[in-house]
Amino acid sequence: MRSDMRHSLLAVSLIGAATHAGCSEGVLSPQGPIASAQRQILFNSLGIMLAIVIPTILATAAVAFWFRSSNWRAHYMPDFEYSGRLEMLVWSIPAMTVLLVGGVAWVGAHDLDPRKPIASAVDPVRVQVVSLDWKWLFIYPDEGIASVNQLTIPVGTPISFDLTSSGVMNSFFVPQLGSQIYTMAGMVTRLHLQADDPGTYRGLSANYSGEGFADMRFSVEAVPPEGFAQWAADVRKTGPLLDTASYAELVKPSQAVAPFTYRGVAADLFNGVLSPAMQPHDHSSLTGPASQREEK
Numbered sequence: 001m002r003s004d005m006r007h008s009l010l011a012v013s014l015i016g017a018a019t020h021a022g023c024s025e026g027v028l029s030p031q032g033p034i035a036s037a038q039r040q041i042l043f044n045s046l047g048i049m050l051a052i053v054i055p056t057i058l059a060t061a062a063v064a065f066w067f068r069s070s071n072w073r074a075h076y077m078p079d080f081e082y083s084g085r086l087e088m089l090v091w092s093i094p095a096m097t098v099l100l101v102g103g104v105a106w107v108g109a110h111d112l113d114p115r116k117p118i119a120s121a122v123d124p125v126r127v128q129v130v131s132l133d134w135k136w137l138f139i140y141p142d143e144g145i146a147s148v149n150q151l152t153i154p155v156g157t158p159i160s161f162d163l164t165s166s167g168v169m170n171s172f173f174v175p176q177l178g179s180q181i182y183t184m185a186g187m188v189t190r191l192h193l194q195a196d197d198p199g200t201y202r203g204l205s206a207n208y209s210g211e212g213f214a215d216m217r218f219s220v221e222a223v224p225p226e227g228f229a230q231w232a233a234d235v236r237k238t239g240p241l242l243d244t245a246s247y248a249e250l251v252k253p254s255q256a257v258a259p260f261t262y263r264g265v266a267a268d269l270f271n272g273v274l275s276p277a278m279q280p281h282d283h284s285s286l287t288g289p290a291s292q293r294e295e296k
Helices: 002-025 033-066 084-111 225-235 244-250 269-273 284-295
Strands: 125-132 135-140 145-148 150-154 159-165 170-174 178-183 189-193 199-205 217-223 260-262
Touching: 033 084, 033 178, 125 150, 125 170, 125 178, 125 269, 135 150, 135 217, 145 150, 145 225, 150 225, 159 170, 159 178, 159 269, 178 189, 217 225, 244 269
Parallel strands: 125 159, 150 217
Antiparallel strands: 125 135, 135 145, 145 260, 159 189, 170 178, 170 199, 199 217
């Protein structure tokens, strides 16, 4: 008996810890204007649905209680077929729910369009993102530097992302900053985010992309503007140069890559990544060794 109670308490504790961790680092703990607006849409939609679900549950319990066999006041009507008032009630409630939730989603989709710049008195920082197997490349064209699996951004400054993929379609997602968006080879998707508070935020791939998908994560370091300028200056002093040759090495599949930086970037490298000539021709990394053996 005591052992069962201990196991139950342990299970409750683990579930509570997991729930708290998810809230503290996920979409329910926004750290920017986009994520905050998305959380509000989530809460609005939840409130609308609960306004329907809760009365429905209560009404079901009330009907079951009223029409119990021991209640002689409940009328048995075996010939009942149709009631216009009931039909009106039954269909108007879901119709109203669809209209309200759909309206919230429609307004939010236009207000939070990923391509829509964030209104700010501060000029945005441009970042070019390339999803690789299985890592993330971040190029800062105005600073002339790049990093792998580490995104450093200034606090309170809009970040304008141009995103593409080296081959396999992927998905860029920083839960606490908002707006998951796909990356596709030969195409550019655009996204605008902003961090309001300093901190380290979790970034990840939200689309399965093969054997090394589990390690395809990156950290977002939100620092004060002067800290960002100092970081960029420090990066320019050390590290290799990102040119066509070093990119060809970087694009090769690798897993659990530790973050590192490039002190310089070849001119127009990002646009070169979009060309078919720089796309990797071996896509066997997606299927994994077992599938390769089957093909042979």
